[in-house]
Amino acid sequence: MIDDDSAVADGSEPAALTNTRTPYSERPVARARRAKAHELIEWLVAEGRVRITDPDDDEVTEWRRVVNYAKWQGLEPAGERIEKVPYGGPGLELFLADGLHPNARSQRPKENGGPVSVPSRRGNLHPIVTADKDDEHQLVMLSGLRRRSILLLQGLSAEAVRRGYEVRKVHSCFHSREGGVGIVVDGLAYTVNVRQKFLQSTDPDRSARLVVELTHGLTGRPGCW
Structure with missing residues (x-):
């Protein structure tokens, strides 16, 4: 138990408690998503389109999160945006389109x-x-x-x-x-x-x-x- 009235023997101030929680950006999931987002951008710039065929629900969810991460972190190439459309049933097709998305933060309507x-x-x-x-x-x-x-x-x-x-x-x-x-x-x-x-x-x-x-x-x- 910590006694708030206790004093350090030499009269100095007690050491402050250290917050040991790891920031979200440094957690394994965030680091993996950041790496995958950078990999996706490099892939799109090189190939133009990326097709994910026959993914399961978890893969689709993860790819959508990767795309959202890339968008919110400003990783898209200047003047282009990532678009995603269904492909072959459960699959996804990702590609780069010109211009900002109509729903980009800078173009969103007022409240x-x-x-x-x-x-x-x-x-x-x-x-x-x-x-x-x-x-x-x-x-x-x-x-x-x-x-x-x-x-x-x-x-x-x-x-x-x-x-x-x-x-x-x-x-x-x-x-x-x-x-x-x-x-x-x-x-x-x-x-x-x-x-x-x-x-x-x-x-x-x-x-x-x-x-x-x-x-x-x-x-x-x-x-x-």
Whole structure:
């Protein structure tokens, strides 16, 4: 037991306790990831593309972490960025693309992001939104509400693409009066639904209200508008 009132016999100050914890950057896992990130950059510069075929889940996870490490440590060649796309099912293809990623830190939108523009016409829809539009079992509502719902989903999808996020089909089952898209941000998938708020109301104003809902439950941010 340490006695706070104890004094060193010669009157000098007691030695300070030394923090012996190894910094994360010097731990074996971090050193190995740093070495692998440098190796990946050298490989990409020399070969242009790297294909990882038939990896297991742990390998895919580790490669994604290596790519993220290279990005956050600024290891990418000047004026280029690492891109990764699926290859042959579970595999990955990594390559260098010109320019900064739309979602690079220097180009990220401000905290509130500003308003999302909603188009006035249904031309040039994102393929996922087109699938919702063509599915007669989704967004079963009056034609005017259905059109507005499609335009809302298109506005959100277009903004997601502009920021460099992936837009994908949602595989969960919706209520027939709902439709939605999946948006992947930094590897995390979120579902955005649009639905009619008051299904049984006979009030024209209430029955015309739509809800945009983010099904996440992981943060304190609003999830329903």
